[in-house]
Amino acid sequence: AQTVTQSQPEMSVQEAETVTLSCTYDTSESDYYLFWYKQPPSRQMILVIRQEAYKQQNATENRFSVNFQKAAKSFSLKISDSQLGDAAMYFCAYRFSGGSQGNLIFGKGTKLSVKP
Amino acid sequence: NAGVTQTPKFRILKIGQSMTLQCTQDMNHNYMYWYRQDPGMGLKLIYYSVGAGITDKGEVPNGYNVSRSTTEDFPLRLELAAPSQTSVYFCASSYGGGGLAFFGQGTRLTVV
Numbered sequence: 675a676q677t678v679t680q681s682q683p684e685m686s687v688q689e690a691e692t693v694t695l696s697c698t699y700d701t702s703e704s705d706y707y708l709f710w711y712k713q714p715p716s717r718q719m720i721l722v723i724r725q726e727a728y729k730q731q732n733a734t735e736n737r738f739s740v741n742f743q744k745a746a747k748s749f750s751l752k753i754s755d756s757q758l759g760d761a762a763m764y765f766c767a768y769r770f771s772g773g774s775q776g777n778l779i780f781g782k783g784t785k786l787s788v789k790p
Numbered sequence: 791n792a793g794v795t796q797t798p799k800f801r802i803l804k805i806g807q808s809m810t811l812q813c814t815q816d817m818n819h820n821y822m823y824w825y826r827q828d829p830g831m832g833l834k835l836i837y838y839s840v841g842a843g844i845t846d847k848g849e850v851p852n853g854y855n856v857s858r859s860t861t862e863d864f865p866l867r868l869e870l871a872a873p874s875q876t877s878v879y880f881c882a883s884s885y886g887g888g889g890l891a892f893f894g895q896g897t898r899l900t901v902v
Contacts, residue, residue, distance in 0.1 A: 678832070707888070717878060719893035765832055769888075776821050776887025777848060780832030
């Protein structure tokens with residue numbers, strides 16, 4: 675069974691600084707997607723960034739970028755120039771691209787605080 | 791676009807009561823999902839559907855039922871509420887198993 679592990683329950687960063695959130699996963703599949711979702715206090719699940727496993731190039735979205743290490747099964751999220759609005763729970767998620775379910779498997783999350 | 795809409799946003803139930811959480815999407819997505827999120831945990835899959843008339847169990851289906859009579863709607867039924875069902879429930883949809891998942895805003899359910 676696939677699993678996703680986020681080893682940092684909480685992280686803190688100073689405004690304008692850079693922070694990296696860690697995620698590891700376990701799968702025997704070779705074709706899959708990885709995601710980072712942001713969940714602010716409003717509860718809304720917001721997609722931050724997506725990575726296809728077959729792509730070697732790391733995904734980037736403005737201030738958000740990932741370090742995808744397929745052999746190590748590692749998928750970390752880097753937030754540059756942190757802003758107060760980045761404070762939220764961040765969830766790493768895995769999705770197998772084959773099969774019929776298409777469901778996401780989530781880690782337990784990392785709570786990010788941003789200090790002014 | 792409304793996207794994925796869940797109702798209600800909050801609900802308090804007494805033990806043994808029943809209720810239906812409503813979920814509707816207007817994106818013509820064929821896949822729909824129900825997840826629950828317990829405190830300090832990630833989301834876990836309750837049930838999913840790959841199209842109208844087709845549903846299947848996820849990781850934590852006990853105590854719940856679903857139906858999918860239309861593409862747009864995917865209600866989740868709790869028959870005999872128990873305190874263990876206190877959680878935040880999310881509905882999501884996607885176009886196919888590989889499509890991006892869009893989430894509703896969640897329903898916070900408390901069973902007392």
